[in-house]
């Protein structure tokens with residue numbers, strides 16, 4: 001084997017979305033040498049697509065308090081979120097917003113100059129009282145504004161970027177230390193070993209598991225696949241969020257901010273349907289509640305259109321001026337993809353795969369943690385995860401809109417803070433055994449020029465995987481459908497072992513990237529389907545027709561799925577640090 005190029009850094013960050021860039025900035029500003037690897041140019045990371053905004057109890061529009069935010073997040077999580085992590089996030093939120101403001105994020109403003117905040121789903125004042133307005137927005141392009149500001153700040157801080165490099169696998173020695181990763185340059189296919197004292201996974205979600213999704217093609221759960229192959233279990237993968245308002249049949253997102261600005265849903269009979277499901281919060285109930293309501297209306301024959309297969313989101317009553325000022329991107333999307341101006345006509349919508357609540361288990365410091373039988377879980381030294389690929393868990397069984405941008409920034413920063421402490425005490429790189437490089441290289445070469453060329457095409461298997469996930473692990477689930485889903489996905493994973501790619505050109509290596517991504521998606525699909533099949537209750541986004549109730553006695557616990565041990569469970573952390581717990585209560589909106 002020709003010698004592989006090597007580079008050494010204090011910290012390797014895999015992923016240049018909001019989570020990765022927030023951590024990188026903190027580390028570079030602390031004079032650590034930081035490498036950020038991203039398979040796309042950093043400002044094309046999926047954070048750029050975030051529309052509606054980021055939650056923080058600033059109280060600029062209506063009275064607010066971080067403790068109310070904490071209550072809403074725990075209730076939204078259907079009591080599966082870890083309360084210490086949620087407390088930490090909600091307390092840190094205002095500071096995270098002001099930091100962004102100082103980095104140059106052009107937030108929308110109120111007449112008095114304060115940051116504009118809009119109401120979002122599941123937000124309340126005073127622990128379940130009137131609607132709150134907690135989501136800080138830069139029109140409907142908040143993620144774009146945040147990502148570009150963070151990238152510019154990282155350029156100033158001299159973060160080292162490996163743009164359009166693909167991370168294949170973590171490099172882990174026999175003692176379980178993660179020593180960096182094997183990556184390759186997508187343009188010329190050349191592998192590089194990046195050695196690092198600390199590694200942070202910030203690779204985003206796995207929305208490409210589903211056929212109809214708001215997620216970009218790059219959201220293939222690569223970090224989750226890397227973790228599973230490194231023997232790290234994935235947590236709570238059965239909880240996949242379906243956003244109520246994807247454009248019907250196409251999937252592009254219409255932000256919850258559209259309902260926050262006063263938009264509402266109507267069924268085929270012209271009724272304002274959410275009054276039936278959430279008498280108080282109506283269209284601003286939690287996402288799982290609204291998605292189920294839409295699916296139920298359609299199943300019971302009250303859908304819109306010739307096939308009665310969607311409902312309508314009405315915005316035209318808001319007036320052109322409000323739509324143009326607060327929702328210009330949404331207006332543009334509708335005009336481009338539907339030929340509809342929402343200032344004049346309603347938008348056809350249907351629940352669409354949107355957000356991966358589960359992920360790599362971490363603690364509040366972003367350290368990746370492993371379950372240890374009969375003892376508290378242990379942090380893996382030097383390995384961190386933040387952002388959508390991580391499961392802290394602040395979203396539990398259902399994420400509130402506006403809490404993900406907050407999560408990526410708060411825990412990206414927290415991970416960097418912990419890394420700074422770790423680097424102060426661990427000044428040298430550990431020596432790297434060649435065997436861990438060989439293992440990662442085998443996977444890389446599996447899709448190289450000398451690989452099998454007669455197996456099934458990767459594209460066929462990818463389409464089948466998405467179909468299986470959509471049909472067997474959607475908004476509503478039951479035993480029979482999930483059991484069949486498990487069988488189908490196991491078969492697909494077997495077929496993947498013999499699959500092949502035929503395009504072996506050195507330019508851009510797109511076929512190889514697609515194959516590596518599909519292996520990661522397949523791993524996520526297995527974790528999701530197995531975890532969903534086993535959980536015999538309904539909680540948050542996991543809705544079992546055969547077990548319609550939440551079962552706190554048997555299921556107030558997190559799922560862990562690993563290749564080695566299958567399914568395991570661990571308790572929810574119900575004790576916050578400085579305030580009283582919020583015990584589970586019936587969840588009504």
Ligand SMILES: Cc1cc2nc3c(=O)[nH]c(=O)nc-3n(C[C@H](O)[C@H](O)[C@H](O)COP(=O)(O)OP(=O)(O)OC[C@H]3O[C@@H](n4cnc5c(N)ncnc54)[C@H](O)[C@@H]3O)c2cc1C
Nearest residue numbers: 015016017019039047050051052053167204387388404405
């Ligand atoms: C359409 C849409 C709108 C949204 N709107 C909101 C909103 O208004 N408010 C809110 O709170 N949340 C919103 N969300 C959710 C939120 O945007 C995401 O959860 C969040 O931005 C994820 O950030 P991240 O840093 O974890 O990952 P991402 O921004 O997805 O970045 C992942 C990074 O990892 C890199 N990467 C992945 N795999 C590899 C690999 N193998 N090798 C190298 N690099 C790799 C990618 O190149 C990328 O740089 C929205 C989501 C969508 C889809």
